[in-house]
Amino acid sequence: MELIRYLGKGTGFTLLLSAMIIIFGIAAYAVIRSSKKEYAGRILFPLFFIELAFVFLVILLGFPAKKEAGVGPGVVPLLWIIGIFSFSILLLIKALLRFEEKDPKWGHIGVVFVYLGFTILYLILMQYIGYFISTILFLVGGMYYLAYRKWKVIIYLTAGWLLFSYFAFYKLLYVPLPTGKLITLIFG
């Protein structure tokens, strides 16, 4: 129990996470090099969930035990963790025995990651230059990246969305849309 408590927080938890990442990396390498490489995703997904459930289990075992009649705080999560283990193992076996379909083909994955990057950048910018300016950059940049060149539509749509969000969210709903640290610093 001491070991579990150690692994459940602080340095121990970092060690546990590192061990899980290393195990996952080794497993991924082994699968990709094996004859089952066409099922790599089908094998690695359940493996990831098993590791995830294990990490949650280690944390859960550190919860205080129940002191009076009833059920402690860890009992119900434990049920769900057992469920995750069971279904993940079942899926893992199915994938190893090739009862699953082969991995799907990837499409234009680069576009997805570029857009994901845009979105994260949008969030970061929003905190510095505010919602309205960052939204202009995001919408115009986003449409331009997807090869849309009808500038009239881009301008009308961006302006329309900004007006809608100003009146619906800022004015009517009192949502404090970020004004941006830089803008506040410059204009007060």
Add this chain to the structure above:
Amino acid sequence: MDLLSNLVTGFGYLAGFQPVVAIVVGVILGILAGAMPGLSPSMGVALLVPFTYKLSPQISLILLGSIYIAANYGGSITAVTINTPGTPSAVVTSFDGYPLTRKGKAGVGLGTSLVASTVGGIIGTIILIFFSVPLARLAVKLHPAEYFALAIFGLATVASLGGKNWAKAFLAAMLGLLINTIGIDPISGVQRFTFGNYKLFDGFALVPALIGLFALSEVFTRLEEYKLEKGVESTFEKTQWPKFIDYWKLKLTILRSSVIGTLIGIFPGAGATIAAFLSYDVAKKSSKHPETFGTGNPEGVAAAEAANSSSVGGALVPLLALGIPGSATTAVLIGALMIHDVNPGPLLFVERPDIVYSLFAALLVANFVMLGLGLFGSRLWIKVTVIPKKVLLPSILAISIVGSFAVHYSFFDVASCIGFGFAGWLLKKYGFPVAPIVLGMVLGKLAETNFRRAVIMGGYKVFFTRPASVILLLLAVASFAVPLIQTHNANKKEKEAGGTPEK
């Protein structure tokens, strides 16, 4: 006779100018609030409460009730057209509504959702009018064991939702349930899986999670299929609208789902989402073509929409008859009533029948107004489906981000929305349905708190000694086993016929 004469008086009250305006404005605002991801029916109602201070109690309640009714329908518009459910219950509408849009039949999805919502809303209101008092008494007599069994029954629908991917669907549901346990334990106050981060003390908010899992994951999927080419795309194609005969064919599904929706709506804490999931499951099991569910079957849209709209009538039962708010929206409504010195409860029907029956009459009328406005608006909303992807995808992202932020004004919610979106995209790619994650997150709290309360009150055996609990648990087992047996038999038949079995 009292009931009928009170109802006639209620309808008489609606003949004035103010009540009519209140209904029309309420329906329009409700549709907008429901259609906008991040704005829930409860937010829509709460937003209008300050505007009711100077109105009479009747007009206030008519306005807020109309918003509540219409918001549940509004959620289906974006679910059908862009796979972005405006409300949690509209998640189920998107299962078949969005595939219909992808097939070029957005009109069928929108038309079916409108008519099913209207009929569901009317049936829910009729049940509310005639049976509110006895049903409310029944709802409060239920033991936590029965609420837990109800949650398990809801979870068992995953077997049917998952189809051939049932193991993946259950794994996804378990993930949703586990995610739901993140935060401070509601009973003992212990921090669970928060890693000491205060932003996780309340766990992950449902709305950003569902926006991520449905809207963002769909955007990422579409981007993955996308070729960066200049040029014109999307021309307006004439869409198909259902005819009266098409709606008539759905009568049994709508009727059954409306009754299920109203009954589920009565249980405090259950609500429109569970009603929609259960009705969808029942509709799929009763259908002659269950294999078409999830691929664009109007029955699926009708079941989900009739159930979530009728649950409004159900949710008003304990509110009006007992003064117990069973959902976030009814909690806001009770606050609005108290502002006007109206105390909901059994005496309300005796002391202020004018308020109660004018609300009943207004709810019935609001459904017809919603039908009229919906028929007019559908012609407009359908144009969303012909917007070029190059414009639509960045716009969905922008809507999703501001919608997630509006829930708690938190960047953490926005970040979690993007995280859920990315995870949803990967999961869908490998055949994991994302709806069970939402179901797990919705049912998790109901299941856990009632499980623990039941054990405190009667030990573990309590689940097997109360008849209603046993019946619900047996129904859950059957609901779990039947689709699995059906899949097994289908595989066997295909094997015998020399085909490739489902894995």
